[in-house]
Amino acid sequence: MSMRAVRRGAAALAAVLLLAACGGDPEPQRHGFFAFGTWVELSLAGVDKDAARAARDAVSEEFQRLHGAWHAWEPGPLGDVNAALARGEAVAADPELAELIARARPLAAASGGLFDPGIGALVALWGFHSEAPGPAPPAPEAIDAWLAARPGIADLDMDGERLHTDKSLLHLDFGAFAKGVAVERALAILRRLGIEHAIVNAGGDLGAMGWAGGRAGSRPWRIGIRHPRAEGVLATLELAAGEAVFTSGDYERFFIHEGRRHHHILDPRSGRPAEGAVAVTVVHPQAALADAAATALFVAGPGGWRAVAAALGVDQAMLIDADGGIHMTEALARRLQFDIDPATGLGDLRP
Amino acid sequence: MKGWGLTGGDLLVLLLAAVLVGGLYGRYWTPASEAGAALITVAGQAPRQVSLDRSRDLQVQGALGPSRLELAPGRIRFTESPCRGKHCIHQGWLSHGGGFAACLPNRVAVQLLSRRRDLDAVNF
Numbered sequence: 357m358s359m360r361a362v363r364r365g366a367a368a369l370a371a372v373l374l375l376a377a378c379g380g381d382p383e384p385q386r387h388g389f390f391a392f393g394t395w396v397e398l399s400l401a402g403v404d405k406d407a408a409r410a411a412r413d414a415v416s417e418e419f420q421r422l423h424g425a426w427h428a429w430e431p432g433p434l435g436d437v438n439a440a441l442a443r444g445e446a447v448a449a450d451p452e453l454a455e456l457i458a459r460a461r462p463l464a465a466a467s468g469g470l471f472d473p474g475i476g477a478l479v480a481l482w483g484f485h486s487e488a489p490g491p492a493p494p495a496p497e498a499i500d501a502w503l504a505a506r507p508g509i510a511d512l513d514m515d516g517e518r519l520h521t522d523k524s525l526l527h528l529d530f531g532a533f534a535k536g537v538a539v540e541r542a543l544a545i546l547r548r549l550g551i552e553h554a555i556v557n558a559g560g561d562l563g564a565m566g567w568a569g570g571r572a573g574s575r576p577w578r579i580g581i582r583h584p585r586a587e588g589v590l591a592t593l594e595l596a597a598g599e600a601v602f603t604s605g606d607y608e609r610f611f612i613h614e615g616r617r618h619h620h621i622l623d624p625r626s627g628r629p630a631e632g633a634v635a636v637t638v639v640h641p642q643a644a645l646a647d648a649a650a651t652a653l654f655v656a657g658p659g660g661w662r663a664v665a666a667a668l669g670v671d672q673a674m675l676i677d678a679d680g681g682i683h684m685t686e687a688l689a690r691r692l693q694f695d696i697d698p699a700t701g702l703g704d705l706r707p
Numbered sequence: 708m709k710g711w712g713l714t715g716g717d718l719l720v721l722l723l724a725a726v727l728v729g730g731l732y733g734r735y736w737t738p739a740s741e742a743g744a745a746l747i748t749v750a751g752q753a754p755r756q757v758s759l760d761r762s763r764d765l766q767v768q769g770a771l772g773p774s775r776l777e778l779a780p781g782r783i784r785f786t787e788s789p790c791r792g793k794h795c796i797h798q799g800w801l802s803h804g805g806g807f808a809a810c811l812p813n814r815v816a817v818q819l820l821s822r823r824r825d826l827d828a829v830n831f
């Protein structure tokens with residue numbers, strides 16, 4: 357072999373090694389824990405094992421704390437406020453809870469009350485505040501009594517951190533909001549720990565930052581959006597740095613009574629599970645807003661969701677209706693990759 | 708070989724190219740259906756990976772009591788759990804990568820490890 361051949365061989369070998377290094381970003385590490393009654397998983401890229409475990413412990417600790425602080429029915433900062441409001445007393449919220457309320461109120465107003473953390477008493481009527489909802493819907497008279505009062509977070513008088521209401525049926529429940537706020541907190545904790553590339557997936561609702569390859573410009577995070585009835589993924593999506601994806605679906609919490617599905621996303625206008633939608637997915641830079649919007653758009657249904665999305669400043673959303681029709685904003689349609697032709701739809705999705 | 712105008716260096720380049728293609732193929736091409744594996748997590752314990760290569764039953768000790776899982780090639784399901792709602796059992800077989808079922812009261816979670824290695828997370 358001549359020197360020239362050896363040199364060429366060496367150059368080729370160097371090229372192979374370089375290419376191998378390009379494709380060789382390590383797989384993200386996954387660490388999970390239970391919190392908020394669900395399974396939370398962190399996918400962390402560009403960190404070593406010890407740092408990843410420490411991050412998991414820090415986020416887990418914060419989530420356990422928030423679960424206690426924001427539980428609507430158990431004694432704790434929010435539970436105590438609810439108990440006082442029910443007795444007709446004025447009560448001081450701790451600063452963290454006051455901030456949560458202050459952040460939720462404008463979203464509730466913008467959604468026309470379709471997202472409303474003031475409907476805790478209705479949630480409880482249906483049993484969705486407990487581990488095992490059902491087995492039957494509440495009596496129509498009980499729903500009518502709630503509708504007659506129609507308490508909402510707008511009925512909460514707020515003077516700084518001092519809270520009062522004239523409506524004894526006003527009961528705060530941040531079930532459609534707290535998870536989004538918690539995901540934002542988790543991402544902030546990770547950033548403080550020096551982690552720049554992560555997904556925080558709280559029971560299927562998630563917020564992402566950075567890149568899956570663990571460095572800027574490497575592979576973007578790839579997300580699958582679950583099919584609302586069948587197993588498997590309906591569409592996939594690559595996330596730009598710093599986006600959250602939240603879905604509200606009628607399959608998440610429900611009970612079946614006399615052949616009919618009663619799910620947990622309640623329409624404050626009817627006092628009953630919202631009809632028309634099966635799942636709504638919202639993509640937005642703010643996880644808390646995405647969480648609230650997914651609920652509001654679901655309640656708005658196939659006829660009203662676009663207007664509510666616009667009012668909330670959401671331009672990337674998808675709604676799947678009970679006939680299996682797939683409705684999307686143009687901005688999201690451009691980004692989603694479907695395994696099926698979305699124009700064909702999914703067929704009848706009624707239970 | 709001389710007749711083809713190839714030098715030893717050319718051959719080396721061809722050989723390395725073949726190795727590179729083979730390597731990329733092995734690294735990035737994943738068959739659509741493989742037996743797969745599942746990750747079982749019981750609160751407070753390290754997750755445990757089980758292979759879904761054959762049919763068998765598995766019992767894990769959760770917070771309330773034992774949960775039973777049925778394992779089969781490429782799929783897994785809850786068959787018994789000491790919870791009230793039995794959502795974990797109603798969820799049926801998990802057979803797609805990323806598929807997830809949990810008995811929250813008993814703090815037992817099962818996740819089918821992704822056959823779609825292209826996905827980092829599944830939103831639902």
